[in-house]
Amino acid sequence: LGVKPFEFVVFGGTGDLAIRKLMPALLFSECDKRLPEESDIIALGRSDLSRDDYIAMVRAGCVKHMADYPFSDADWDAFSRRLSYLQLDADNGHDFLKLKEILDRRRDRVRVFYLATHSDLFGKIGDQLHAAGVITDETRIVLEKPLGMDLATAKQVNEQIGRNFREDQIFRIDHYLGKETVQNLMVLRFGNSLFEPVWHHGMIDSVQITVAETIGVEGRGDYYDKSGALRDMMQNHLMQLLCLVAMEPPAHFDQDDVRDEKLKVLKSLRPLSDADVADKTVRGQYEPGAIGGLATPGYLDDLAIGESQTETFAALKAEVENWRWTGVPFYLRTGKRLRRKFSEIVIQFKPVPHPIFNQAARGIKANRLIIRLQPDEGIKLIMTSKVPGPGGIRLQQTPLNLSFSDVFRSRSPEAYERLILDAVRGNSTLFMRRDELEASWAWIEPILDAWQEDQVELSPYQGGTMGPNASTALMARDNRTWHDGE
Ligand code: BG6
Numbered sequence: 001l002g003v004k005p006f007e008f009v010v011f012g013g014t015g016d017l018a019i020r021k022l023m024p025a026l027l028f029s030e031c032d033k034r035l036p037e038e039s040d041i042i043a044l045g046r047s048d049l050s051r052d053d054y055i056a057m058v059r060a061g062c063v064k065h066m067a068d069y070p071f072s073d074a075d076w077d078a079f080s081r082r083l084s085y086l087q088l089d090a091d092n093g094h095d096f097l098k099l100k101e102i103l104d105r106r107r108d109r110v111r112v113f114y115l116a117t118h119s120d121l122f123g124k125i126g127d128q129l130h131a132a133g134v135i136t137d138e139t140r141i142v143l144e145k146p147l148g149m150d151l152a153t154a155k156q157v158n159e160q161i162g163r164n165f166r167e168d169q170i171f172r173i174d175h176y177l178g179k180e181t182v183q184n185l186m187v188l189r190f191g192n193s194l195f196e197p198v199w200h201h202g203m204i205d206s207v208q209i210t211v212a213e214t215i216g217v218e219g220r221g222d223y224y225d226k227s228g229a230l231r232d233m234m235q236n237h238l239m240q241l242l243c244l245v246a247m248e249p250p251a252h253f254d255q256d257d258v259r260d261e262k263l264k265v266l267k268s269l270r271p272l273s274d275a276d277v278a279d280k281t282v283r284g285q286y287e288p289g290a291i292g293g294l295a296t297p298g299y300l301d302d303l304a305i306g307e308s309q310t311e312t313f314a315a316l317k318a319e320v321e322n323w324r325w326t327g328v329p330f331y332l333r334t335g336k337r338l339r340r341k342f343s344e345i346v347i348q349f350k351p352v353p354h355p356i357f358n359q360a361a362r363g364i365k366a367n368r369l370i371i372r373l374q375p376d377e378g379i380k381l382i383m384t385s386k387v388p389g390p391g392g393i394r395l396q397q398t399p400l401n402l403s404f405s406d407v408f409r410s411r412s413p414e415a416y417e418r419l420i421l422d423a424v425r426g427n428s429t430l431f432m433r434r435d436e437l438e439a440s441w442a443w444i445e446p447i448l449d450a451w452q453e454d455q456v457e458l459s460p461y462q463g464g465t466m467g468p469n470a471s472t473a474l475m476a477r478d479n480r481t482w483h484d485g486e
Helices: 016-031 051-065 073-082 093-104 119-132 151-162 180-190 221-246 255-268 274-280 299-303 415-425 434-452 469-476
Strands: 006-011 040-045 083-087 110-115 139-143 170-172 204-212 281-287 289-291 294-296 313-319 329-335 342-349 368-374 378-386 395-403 458-462
Touching: 006 016, 006 093, 006 415, 016 040, 016 051, 016 073, 016 415, 040 093, 051 073, 051 083, 073 083, 083 093, 093 119, 110 119, 110 415, 119 139, 119 151, 139 151, 139 415, 151 434, 170 415, 170 434, 180 221, 180 368, 180 378, 204 221, 221 255, 221 299, 221 313, 221 329, 221 342, 221 434, 255 434, 274 281, 274 313, 274 434, 281 299, 281 329, 281 434, 281 469, 313 469, 329 469, 458 469
Parallel strands: 006 040, 006 110, 040 083, 110 139, 139 170, 204 329, 281 458
Antiparallel strands: 204 342, 281 313, 289 294, 313 329, 342 368, 368 378, 378 395
16 A cells, blocks of 8 residues: 555644544554554643543544444554654653654654644744654655635745755645545546536536535634634635636646646636625624524624624635636635535536527526535436426436445545545645645635725624525626535
8 A cells, every 4th residue: 555654643632633533534544454563653742641541532532433433442452552642842842852762763664743733833843843853854744724824824834844844745734635525526527538528618607616514613613713714614625626626637646747737726716806805705604593403503602702703604706717717607605504514516517509498498407517525425417308208398307326325335434544644655646735825825815804804794694594695695696596405
């Protein structure tokens, strides 16, 4: 599998991400026999914990977050033997020397420093690692999002990290790129001959990308209230999905070619003026409501604060100005406490050029390709068919349906499983390059600024709906509607 023996060092080892995502992902890899024998995991944190305390904490997290796929005692034993815990304060150089002592016992292994902390600390941690002399040629550093709060801070973090690591050692995570269906989007486009010839403005009317969640801020209020949906989801996950839909076919499936093509998309995005921001973006915040019959609190109740201007919903219209996409709007939206959890990309094709069956009058819409990222991963092509019967032609829209769980009976791996092992391998195809990240911040920045100055009103929406009315209006102005899953 090309995975060399490694030391996986997690900063923020007791944090939510490590316990909820990273450790379960590593344990899944253990169960699938993907971890080389001589490989260990060193968790770092500020708390004073014994190794046993930490192992108990990880086990509880894995039991909870891997409930659908229970692990065996043998797998747990093999995994827990790899785990150790070291108390470390990022300000204390002496703590880094203790880390060095451990790492120096296994000099020949790949070193992965996974920074699951706030990006404010990234520069300092990089400097400390350098000062302690633990950065070898075969060292990688993985940076969790959000990387910065805007373009200036993102550049600053990139510069700080760049002081001690080469670009090919830096792995900026966007876990959406590790999702199976997101990788499959590239296979769909570039592994089939059918789609590329119709993948352009001549055939496509518009594209919609929705990432809808039912959860609220889930105890992450401190972070989230400073961030909001635009920084938390739009700038990274949704923009990356847009890039994968819109990019040109890369010459090779490798880190340079794929990322070069994505960067070109970001650079082709039409910059937004103040007037555009007012016209083409929507910001919302959830109020009390109900999801699936259960009452849900509002954002302010969730945070137990009196006032906040942070958005929990963001929608926007983007345009990619190049030959392929001219005139094709990309509508993006994401929000918390929406009606259902689903993420999908909808490619809306244009109507047939000469409708001999009078489709429009019969309420029949043009073809639509729906790429469902979650929860039930699959691809659906909505076609027009004849309803069987002797009495003339009656039309109906029917789905051609590919459900991944029906075709592939195996467990669909979590995004982090793939990404962690890719980082060990040194393969950064599914990670964001510095220029990409900065281009994405640069495009989002006018929206951040205008929202900050209240140029776009914060629209309330009831929990359990699909966002504020302004979002429906954004589409209605273009005579379109959101596709709310089917
Ligand atoms: C994270 C955001 O990056 O993605 C969270 O910080 C969000 O706010 C999460 O809930 C959604 O990820 P997924 O994989 O559940 O769609």
